Amino acid sequence: QVQLQESGPGLVKPSGTLSLTCDVSGYSITSDNWWTWIRQPPGKGLEWIGEIYRSGSTHYHPSLRGRVAISMDKFKNQFSLTLNSVTAADTALYYCARPIFGDNSWYFDLWGRGTLVIVSS
C-alpha cells in the first residue's frame, strides 16, 4: 500500500525558513512520476506549490518562485519542500501528493494527511 507522510516543524518564525519532508512508502520515488506539494490556508482552498520529477526537474507556482525549492532524496525515498522568507500568509496545512496523468487528465491519486505549519513569532 502506497502511503505519503509529511513531517516537519509546526511553527516557523516570520522571515524564517519552512522545511517539510514527505516520506513515501510502498512505492519508489524514482518511478516515472512527479511528486507535488499543495497547501491549504485555514478555511481556504487548495493551492499548488510545485512539483519534482525523478530527474530533479522542478516546476513552481509563479507567485512562490524565488522563495521555494523542492528536492528529493532517492536513498531515503522522500522529497522535501523549502520555503524561505515566510510570512503569516504562508500559514497553512501542507500536503504532499502524487500526480498521475491518465485518461487525458492530471489528477492527484494519493495524498498525505497534511501537516499544519503556523508562521508566528
Next chain:
Amino acid sequence: SYELTQDPAVSVALGQTVRITCQGVNLRNYYATWYQQKPGQAPILVMYGRNTRPSGIPDRFSGSDSGGTPSLTITGAQAEDEADYYCSTRDSSNNSPRAVFGGGTRLTVL
C-alpha cells in the same frame, strides 16, 4: 494565467440531484478532475478523465463537460456527501506547467 471558478456554496435535499460546475477549464488540453474534502481530512479524488471514478467512489458520482463546462453530478445525494468539492486541471499554456484548483464548492445536504 489560468483561473478556475466554482460556486462557493450549493445545497441539495437528501436524495436529490446536484451539479457542481467549474468554469475556466480549457478542455482542449485536459479534462478536469474533482476532489472531495471533509472537515479535518485530506482531499480524495472522486472523478477524473471524461467520467472515471476511482475505485471505492459510489456510482452516484458522475462527471461531464456539457457545453465545455466541466461538472460533477451527484445523483441521489447522501448525507455523507456533504463536503467541499474542488475542481482542478493542469495549465500547460507556457513553459512552466502547473496544477490549478478552483476555489471550492461547499455542498450542504439538507
